[in-house]
Amino acid sequence: MKLSEFELDVMQFFWDEGSSSAPAIHKWVSEDKKVAYNTVKTIIDRLEKKGAIHRDRLVGRSIMYSANIKKEDISKRLIPDLVRRFFHGNTSHLMAHLINSDKLTEEDILDLEKFIAERKNEAQK
Known part of the structure; x- marks a missing residue:
């Protein structure tokens, strides 16, 4: 599974905080960069389509999402690629x-x- 830098940022929130809603993730992302709620929601939708997250439950009218993949599983795939690309496999x-x-x-x-x-x-x- 390939994830963009922004998708990895959003996944980091799930790995750190657990289950969360799109508005909560938007608030967190907005602390570091100016980004529209719709952009964050699009990233969440992409992550769900890729199978990285799933809809967990409803809290009021908010959909709560949770990670399907572990950080360790992603890092096991990313680090060898990083070593190959930037350090000639060494x-x-x-x-x-x-x-x-x-x-x-x-x-x-x-x-x-x-x-x-x-x-x-x-x-x-």
């Missing part, structure tokens, strides 16, 4: 980019070292 280049461009805290570095050590142990088994 995961270590992506990791170097993230480490060099992001301000890592000492805790972040310790977490990464722990993760790498665990991966090394798994690979040796």
Whole structure:
């Protein structure tokens, strides 16, 4: 399933907040960018047509929608494509980019070292 950047933004709301209505999503999206309610509703309709969300229930006159897909399922598809497109398929280049461009805290570095050590142990088994 291919999702546009805007569709991914709306999906992020569902993943963070759970079930929601189109007016609530419009309010949330409008905090960052000027967008008409009809535009948000069109995105919601597209997501429903693609099977990414479904109509959950009615609350008063508002239709509540919920995610059908998990964030992890989408990221598993997007990250390999990102690595292929921007880093010529080389995961270590992506990791170097993230480490060099992001301000890592000492805790972040310790977490990464722990993760790498665990991966090394798994690979040796």
